[in-house]
Amino acid sequence: MFRTKPYQRFTRTILGVAGGVLLLFGLFNTRINPLWVTPTPWTDEGFAEYRPIYRQQRTAKAGLARTREWDVAFFGSSRIDVAFDPELPGWGDQRVVNLAMSAGTLPETAATVRYTLERNPIELAIVGIDAGDLTSPTSLYRSTGFMESPFNPKGQDLERELRYLVGVSSFEASVKAIEHRGTETLPEYTPQGHRLRHQDGGIVRNVIRRDAIPYAMRKARGRKHHCETSPWKVSLVRQILDDTKSHGVRLVIVIPPNHASYMAVYYAAGDPDPTFAKDREALVALVEASNRAHPGEPPAVIWDFRDFHELNCEAIPPEEPKMHWWLDGTHARKSLGDIMQARIMGWPVDERGRDFGVTLDTASLPGRLEQLEAGFPAFKSAHPGLWEWTLEAMKAYRSAGEAETNRSP
Numbered sequence: 001m002f003r004t005k006p007y008q009r010f011t012r013t014i015l016g017v018a019g020g021v022l023l024l025f026g027l028f029n030t031r032i033n034p035l036w037v038t039p040t041p042w043t044d045e046g047f048a049e050y051r052p053i054y055r056q057q058r059t060a061k062a063g064l065a066r067t068r069e070w071d072v073a074f075f076g077s078s079r080i081d082v083a084f085d086p087e088l089p090g091w092g093d094q095r096v097v098n099l100a101m102s103a104g105t106l107p108e109t110a111a112t113v114r115y116t117l118e119r120n121p122i123e124l125a126i127v128g129i130d131a132g133d134l135t136s137p138t139s140l141y142r143s144t145g146f147m148e149s150p151f152n153p154k155g156q157d158l159e160r161e162l163r164y165l166v167g168v169s170s171f172e173a174s175v176k177a178i179e180h181r182g183t184e185t186l187p188e189y190t191p192q193g194h195r196l197r198h199q200d201g202g203i204v205r206n207v208i209r210r211d212a213i214p215y216a217m218r219k220a221r222g223r224k225h226h227c228e229t230s231p232w233k234v235s236l237v238r239q240i241l242d243d244t245k246s247h248g249v250r251l252v253i254v255i256p257p258n259h260a261s262y263m264a265v266y267y268a269a270g271d272p273d274p275t276f277a278k279d280r281e282a283l284v285a286l287v288e289a290s291n292r293a294h295p296g297e298p299p300a301v302i303w304d305f306r307d308f309h310e311l312n313c314e315a316i317p318p319e320e321p322k323m324h325w326w327l328d329g330t331h332a333r334k335s336l337g338d339i340m341q342a343r344i345m346g347w348p349v350d351e352r353g354r355d356f357g358v359t360l361d362t363a364s365l366p367g368r369l370e371q372l373e374a375g376f377p378a379f380k381s382a383h384p385g386l387w388e389w390t391l392e393a394m395k396a397y398r399s400a401g402e403a404e405t406n407r408s409p
Contacts, residue, residue: 025166034173034195036063037150037164044408050180052088052173057189058108058149059164061099064193065116066150070106073116075109076128076199078102079256082199082327083337085191090347099194100128102223105139108241109144110236111151117247125244126344128254130356131276132219134237137230196334204323205316208261213393216265227272229282229334233253237283238253241290250298252344253283255360257305257336260313260379261390262329268394281306284365302360304368308375309356313383 034051037059043405065073071094074084078100082276086096099112106129113125126228146152150160180187188198201207244251266274283302291299306312314325325336332340339353349356358368380387 002172004348010090019364025171029165029167029170032177033063034170034172034177035060035164036067037161038063038170041065043175047177047181048235049186050177051174051189051191052180052187053193054195056145056146056149056169056173057101060192061087061101061112062115062150064097065099065112066119068095068097070095070116070120072096072124072126072129073122073137074100074121074126074208075104075113075116076099076100076254076256077130077196078106079130080126080128080254081195081333083256083332084341085194085196085334085337087190087340088196088338090342090374098191098195100193101144101193103140103144104138105130105141106133106233106236107139107141108144108151110239111123111153113240114243115153117243119196121247122249124250124252126252126254127240128256129237129279131255131258132223132324134233134279134282135223135273136246137226137232142161183295185346199223199327199331200321201328203319203321204227204326204328205318208259208316208329209393209396212259212262212266213315213390214397215330216262216398217269217394220266220271221267221269223273227278229278234282234286237286238290241286244300245290245294245297248297251300253287253300253302254281254340255283255302255304255306255310256342257307257332257340259326259329260383261393263306263312264376264379264387264390265306265394268359268391273286274376275369276306277372280360280365280368284334284360284362288362301339304360305340305343305357305371309337311353311356313379313386315383315386316389 030038032047032051033039033043034047035053035056036051051060072086072091074080074086074097080100081098081102081104084098084100088100099116101108101112104112109127109129113127116122119126141147147155148160149155149352171311177187186197188195190196241251263274287300287302294371312327313325317323323333326331327333339349342346342349343353343357358364360368
């Protein structure tokens with residue numbers, strides 16, 4: 001009566017093998033810790049420089065936020081992810097991390113700020129808010145990997161953590177980290193979360209023509225139907241302000257720059273608010289209301305770098321694959337990000353960047369808006385070749401769209 005039946009032995013064998021495989025996966029993944037979320041006493045930190053977080057950057061940056069201690073953190077979209085280097089000498093002994101993410105918008109940024117503040121006693125948060133985010137009622141956060149990451153406050157914690165420990169995707173990332181280390185190939189991201197490497201995607205003129213110009217045209221078209229501040233996005237800015245104030249964290253909001261060719265499209269396409277004055281006015285009102293409501297906490301400030309400054313009007317070379325200041329039409333390189341950080345922190349800055357960016361508040365806003373209104377005519381006059389090239393690229397995109405529309409089925 002106590003004899004084990006064949007099907008029971010089979011079941012136990014299968015379960016034993018499965019359990020053994022999961023144990024091996026868990027030991028392997030925690031040894032490598034490929035996404036920064038599974039640190040253990042036996043983790044080999046020699047893999048830190050080689051962890052391939054690009055494909056799962058939300059999960060990995062949550063790992064950086066919750067498993068290491070930081071003094072300063074950057075948040076926002078790919079414009080901050082690419083441009084802001086946490087390892088500049090000006091930071092000295094301060095521990096700085098870049099938690100910005102590709103395609104990040106305010107829903108993700110607000111959640112990331114809150115997640116970080118609840119786990120890390122940072123002193124300074126530098127938060128990028130892209131022009132147009134406050135006046136856009138939508139976000140791509142459900143399709144960016146955010147929902148599967150620890151940043152999602154409504155995620156299934158147990159299932160998620162088990163996936164990090166024994167999941168196939170973690171195993172694949174571990175194998176990739178081993179390959180990187182074996183060949184001494186550095187991946188896109190540094191251990192401080194900065195997307196520093198493997199960014200260029202061909203001749204930059206072609207990249208801007210293919211990506212930035214059409215994107216701006218589509219955005220301008222959509223803004224003709226909706227160009228008012230989104231109550232949802234406004235509430236998320238308030239959340240960022242409230243969270244930083246409640247934790248006694250100094251907040252710097254950054255409006256990142258765009259290349260002049262990208263910005264000029266909004267004027268040429270008839271955007272209802274090409275200077276993005278509504279975004280700036282809303283941010284100033286929100287920040288100043290928060291500062292008044294919390295007089296005992298560090299006041300938040302706004303730094304605005306989006307205009308037709310000469311650094312944003314860099315000439316687009318005809319054949320060369322790279323520009324000095326710009327990766328493409330919407331992303332500044334580290335070289336320009338270094339200047340932005342210097343301006344924000346009051347560090348010495350190159351002569352070319354000493355007047356780059358302004359702080360926004362109630363007193364400075366009217367003058368800034370006048371400057372922005374005058375900026376476009378000045379750009380056309382000072383850079384006629386770049387302006388004509390932008391118009392030609394817009395015309396080519398329209399022609400391609402018309403050809404596609406008229407193509408026979």
